[in-house]
Amino acid sequence: MQLDVFLKQVSLNHALNVLIWHLAQAGIEIAELVRQGALQGVTEKTASTNVQGETQMQLDIRSHELALAQLRASAVVAAVLSEEAESPVLFETVDAPFLVSMDPLDGSSNLAINGVVGSIFSVLPNTGIATQGEQAFLQPGQLQRAAAYIMYGPATLLVLTLGQGTHVFTLNHDSQAFELTQQNLAVAEETSEFAINASNQRYWQPAVQRYVNECLQGADGLRGRDYNMRWCASMVMDVHRILTRGGVFLYPRDSKQPARAGRLRLLYEANPMSLLVTQAGGASIEGLDDILALQPTACHQRVPVLMGSTQEIRRLREYHQQAQA
Numbered sequence: 149m150q151l152d153v154f155l156k157q158v159s160l161n162h163a164l165n166v167l168i169w170h171l172a173q174a175g176i177e178i179a180e181l182v183r184q185g186a187l188q189g190v191t192e193k194t195a196s197t198n199v200q201g202e203t204q205m206q207l208d209i210r211s212h213e214l215a216l217a218q219l220r221a222s223a224v225v226a227a228v229l230s231e232e233a234e235s236p237v238l239f240e241t242v243d244a245p246f247l248v249s250m251d252p253l254d255g256s257s258n259l260a261i262n263g264v265v266g267s268i269f270s271v272l273p274n275t276g277i278a279t280q281g282e283q284a285f286l287q288p289g290q291l292q293r294a295a296a297y298i299m300y301g302p303a304t305l306l307v308l309t310l311g312q313g314t315h316v317f318t319l320n321h322d323s324q325a326f327e328l329t330q331q332n333l334a335v336a337e338e339t340s341e342f343a344i345n346a347s348n349q350r351y352w353q354p355a356v357q358r359y360v361n362e363c364l365q366g367a368d369g370l371r372g373r374d375y376n377m378r379w380c381a382s383m384v385m386d387v388h389r390i391l392t393r394g395g396v397f398l399y400p401r402d403s404k405q406p407a408r409a410g411r412l413r414l415l416y417e418a419n420p421m422s423l424l425v426t427q428a429g430g431a432s433i434e435g436l437d438d439i440l441a442l443q444p445t446a447c448h449q450r451v452p453v454l455m456g457s458t459q460e461i462r463r464l465r466e467y468h469q470q471a472q473a
């Protein structure tokens with residue numbers, strides 16, 4: 149079943165279906181660039197940096213532009229917040245029903261090594277960008293109307309939720325259309341696999357130190373079973389693994405940069421991924437609180453991210469509560 153047929157079946161919101169279709173088109177165009185690699189110069193750095201102070205890769209900027217063009221063409225989006233632009237981009241259609249927050253290219257550090265990268269999208273209702281300005285983007289994640297990522301791997305995948313489960317579409321390169329390949333993903337409640345950048349260990353807070361140490365002690369320790377570790381340096385790839393076979397993905401608060409609440413951005417990384425994971429039966433917290441319940445305060449704010457299999461996230465929340473007590 150092709151994406152547009154699926155959308156007509158599960159959603160009566162025509163405008164939302166049009167938006168998702170244009171997001172998919174942007175993914176198809178970016179996938180073509182990714183496939184070309186150095187032939188298209190996309191693996192090269194540019195001289196410019198984004199609002200986070202990160203050097204922008206060619207593909208960060210090309211993906212940003214391609215996604216913007218498709219979202220503008222949809223005529224159902226009023227404005228777009230992007231990792232690659234300091235302020236939201238306002239479209240002529242300021243009264244259109246939706247706002248989109250996006251990470252046009254996730255896992256940029258993998259580009260130079262021909263690794264897996266992705267794009268992440270969050271769809272919010274337009275509560276009045278014309279009068280509220282960028283404040284309109286500061287809505288809790290639980291108000292998202294849809295969330296999606298596109299994964300540029302051996303196969304190109306679109307993983308989507310409209311708030312009724314999480315589903316996978318695979319790009320058919322012949323027909324240039326996404327086709328449904330998995331419906332209603334379910335994150336395993338129990339797991340023996342965790343993902344974290346262990347090189348930051350000395351900066352972690354006691355609750356995360358305790359949790360990871362217990363996983364590393366494995367069958368010789370309190371957990372009584374061995375744990376495996378993975379780290380792909382691409383949130384899209386790490387979260388896709390969790391949606392596929394369970395596990396936990398951790399990018400916690402650390403003291404490496406104390407002023408920073410974490411590495412990942414709330415509006416276009418943590419919120420959309422949290423909706424996709426929770427719609428598949430997983431959980432997502434920042435330590436004590438659910439990420440989807442957080443009230444955002446700034447467009448590019450960062451947040452600690454602990455998400456995945458419910459049993460492990462429950463334990464991590466308890467460890468944070470105990471560390472506070």
Ligand SMILES: O=P(O)(O)OC[C@H]1O[C@](O)(COP(=O)(O)O)[C@@H](O)[C@@H]1O
Pocket residue numbers: 231251253254255256257345381382383384411
């Ligand atoms: O460099 P680290 O610490 O391994 O961080 C990797 C994390 O940073 C990210 O690459 C940040 O995303 P961007 O590439 O979109 O900036 C995540 O995809 C990934 O989980």
Ligand SMILES: [Mg+2]
Pocket residue numbers: 251253254255383417
């Ligand atoms: Mg990212």
Ligand SMILES: [Mg+2]
Pocket residue numbers: 231251252253254255256
């Ligand atoms: Mg990015």
